[in-house]
Amino acid sequence: DAKTTQPTSMDCAEGRAANLPCNHSTISGNEYVYWYRQIHSQGPQYIIHGLKNNETNEMASLIITEDRKSSTLILPHATLRDTAVYYCIAWAYGQNFVFGPGTRLSVLP
Amino acid sequence: SAVISQKPSRDICQRGTSLTIQCQVDSQVTMMFWYRQQPGQSLTLIATANQGSEATYESGFVIDKFPISRPNLTFSTLTVSNMSPEDSSIYLCSVPGQNEKLFFGSGTQLSVL
Numbered sequence: 001d002a003k004t005t006q007p008t009s010m011d012c013a014e015g016r017a018a019n020l021p022c023n024h025s026t027i028s029g030n031e032y033v034y035w036y037r038q039i040h041s042q043g044p045q046y047i048i049h050g051l052k053n054n055e056t057n058e059m060a061s062l063i064i065t066e067d068r069k070s071s072t073l074i075l076p077h078a079t080l081r082d083t084a085v086y087y088c089i090a091w092a093y094g095q096n097f098v099f100g101p102g103t104r105l106s107v108l109p
Numbered sequence: 110s111a112v113i114s115q116k117p118s119r120d121i122c123q124r125g126t127s128l129t130i131q132c133q134v135d136s137q138v139t140m141m142f143w144y145r146q147q148p149g150q151s152l153t154l155i156a157t158a159n160q161g162s163e164a165t166y167e168s169g170f171v172i173d174k175f176p177i178s179r180p181n182l183t184f185s186t187l188t189v190s191n192m193s194p195e196d197s198s199i200y201l202c203s204v205p206g207q208n209e210k211l212f213f214g215s216g217t218q219l220s221v222l
Contacts, residue, residue: 032209043113043201043213044152087151096167097142097203097211099152 002100003027003090009104012082018075020103022088025069031092033064035073037084038102044087047073078107111136111206115214122192122221129188130217132202137182143175146199146216155200158185192221 005023012018024033032051036044048055048062050071055062061074075082087102112135122128132141143155155175156166164177178186189196197220203213 034211041199041216041218043115043203043215046110046210046212049209091209093209096154096157098154101151 002098004088004100006088006100006103008101009106011106011108012078014080014107014109015077018078018082018105018107020073020086020105021070023070024090027068027090028092031090033062033071034089034091035062036087036089038087039084080107080109083107111204111212113202113204113212113214115202115217117217118215119218122219124193124221126192127188127190128192128219129186130200132185132214134183134204138204139182140205141179141185142203143177143187144201144203146201148197152201189219194221197221
């Protein structure tokens with residue numbers, strides 16, 4: 001079973017920041033938090049991952065709480081092409097990637 | 110990032126037949142993973158394919174139904190055997206890349222009539 005829980009769906013206005021939460025209260029100390037997204041029947045696309053520190057790349061920012069029990073993926077300026085299912089995964093080397101149901105993000109014009 | 114080519118991209122098959130899905134990677138990788146995504150569902154790991162050894166199957170998946178070949182470090186096949194409409198899904202291969210990232214192929218959309 002997935003170690004993470006996410007809201008089933010979210011809406012975001014185009015051009016605004018999309019903040020996607022993820023709870024991982026049982027995450028182990030060696031488990032990273034990964035985010036992937038899947039755009040309609042395509043293969044999942046890597047977005048970002050982190051262990052303890054906040055991370056930022058060209059796609060998104062990842063904010064991890066100090067106790068590591070939750071995190072937020074931030075898409076700073078959402079576009080219509082960001083409409084997808086977003087998956088939050090807790091993973092450590094040697095484990096399998098276990099996908100939960102994810103959050104269906106709809107970016108609205 | 111790893112470049113993964115998966116074939117076919119989609120197929121429509123008759124009940125009782127088998128389909129072999131190919132996954133080609135542009136670099137050598139020790140492990141390759143096969144996932145299934147049923148309609149409207151999330152991804153479920155079918156098996157891990159290591160070169161030179163038998164694939165390791167997850168609970169609920171068996172070798173007779175989903176035989177896997179891994180002849181070298183850049184290629185793997187997954188066969189969906191004796192298909193039924195319940196096997197209609199997207200099948201995806203994935204490989205680990207640099208910096209602990211997992212990369213996915215574009216998937217094979219299978220419909221069984």
